[in-house]
Amino acid sequence: MAGSPRVGVLALQGDVREHLAALTALGADARPVRRPEELAAVEGLVLPGGESSVIDKLARTFGMQAPIRAAISDGMPMYGTCAGLILLADRLDGAIEGQQTFGGLDARVARNVFGSQTASFETDLEVPALGAPPVHAVFIRAPAVVEWGPDAEPLASLPDGRVVAIEQGALLGTAFHPESTGELRFHRRFLDRVRARRGAGAPAL
Numbered sequence: 001m002a003g004s005p006r007v008g009v010l011a012l013q014g015d016v017r018e019h020l021a022a023l024t025a026l027g028a029d030a031r032p033v034r035r036p037e038e039l040a041a042v043e044g045l046v047l048p049g050g051e052s053s054v055i056d057k058l059a060r061t062f063g064m065q066a067p068i069r070a071a072i073s074d075g076m077p078m079y080g081t082c083a084g085l086i087l088l089a090d091r092l093d094g095a096i097e098g099q100q101t102f103g104g105l106d107a108r109v110a111r112n113v114f115g116s117q118t119a120s121f122e123t124d125l126e127v128p129a130l131g132a133p134p135v136h137a138v139f140i141r142a143p144a145v146v147e148w149g150p151d152a153e154p155l156a157s158l159p160d161g162r163v164v165a166i167e168q169g170a171l172l173g174t175a176f177h178p179e180s181t182g183e184l185r186f187h188r189r190f191l192d193r194v195r196a197r198r199g200a201g202a203p204a205l
Helices: 017-026 051-062 065-073 083-088 185-199
Strands: 006-010 029-033 044-047 078-081 089-095 105-109 122-124 135-139 144-148 153-157 164-167 171-174
Touching: 006 017, 006 078, 006 185, 017 029, 017 122, 044 083, 051 065, 051 083, 051 164, 078 083, 078 185, 083 089, 083 144, 089 144, 105 164, 105 171, 171 185
Parallel strands: 006 029, 006 044, 044 078, 078 171, 089 105
Antiparallel strands: 105 144, 122 135, 144 164, 153 164, 164 171
């Protein structure tokens, strides 16, 4: 079996460097991805936080929308944080006119449900799938999952019931930013999916 998982961070806009640092700290071969040929050279992709509508427009401009959708359909593991969670959702509340997503996650996600950047907050979340200790989560103009299908599994929710972490098969999404607090367990979970897919017969690059 080949060595370190070769994974990318979609580097069109957003907090790319923080994700690259988190993945590298876990032993991954992590690199920015801006073009279809760079996507074809990785085994998994992180969709970072940022502005979801801007990332959507740039993805279409750079010819990345169709390749990312195809990679999702093919089972490539992907992890979306904040804007990245929005981009993975099949259905979107609060979209600006013409905004599109990559889709793949059978869920409806609402944009900016907690208000503007001045309403950003931090809290500790119990995430049973990750065990102890709780996850210290930072929410910045964050979305929330308001509806999900039978194949999607919520991983964490706020006391009011709003779901803020979810996964479905090879897709993982969080409404918050683990990469900004040194929380590596979600990135490790993503890398586990990459290794599992390789072990199931997907070629190591």
